[in-house]
Amino acid sequence: MKNILLLEDDLQLNDTIKQFLEYKNYKIYPAYDAYEAKDILYEEKIELMLLDIKVPHQNGFNFLKDVRAEKNSTPAIFITSLNSVDDITKGFDIGCDDYIRKPFALKELLVRIEVIFKRQLANHQKSIDFNNGYSFDFEKRLLQYKNKTLNIRAKELKLLILLLKNPNNLLSYNEIFNELWEYNETPSHGSLRAYISTIRNILGKDRVKTVKYEGYRYVNQ
Secondary structure, X not given: OOEEEEEOOOHHHHHHHHHHHHHOOOEEEEEOOHHHHHHHHHHOOOOEEEEOOOOOOOOHHHHHHHHHHOOOOXXXXXXXXXXXXXXXXXXXXXXOOEEEEOOOOHHHHHHHHHHHHHHHHHHHOOEEEOOOOEEEEOOOOEEXXXXXXXXXXXXXXXHHHHHHOXXXXXXXXXXHHHHHOOOOOOOOHHHHHHHHXXXXXXXXXXXXXXXXXXXXXXXXX
């Protein structure tokens, strides 16, 4: 069971989110102001923070800024009515992992939470077996087929790691281009399609989905 800190000063919304996520088998620690949230964060093993921004004593931006200044990298999702581009940019600059605007569907919140936990799992895995003869060692960055090490191109390796670390999450063309190509290189859709073809041979053709006009998604079921 994952432990989640919920900082939300709206009593009804706090209770609604708490009941919904507890039904989904998460342990929720509710807080209604920043001081209470800090006490919980220090006393409990929190694995994800859900943070409103307009809360008593200290706003959510400054709360997370303090948390990050103390070298605490616990994932954080802002849940707020502040929806300007500047607010969203500020949230990510401070160190949030996601930003969801109010009002939102509880199912959408659940999806975003699950994506973060799946990403964490991929980041902490030392190796992964694709059950088709292929396996990948994250620590050594080695791709193997039936225990024999394979050589793939640097960009294909970066793409493989990017997909594995973002299971079931849409990766836009821009995100992929920024990860694979250096600032002085020109991204190529043609080259990307070739790399995707190689990755599909490794992961399975049905595991890497094309999202038309948007990008690609690695389906990890």
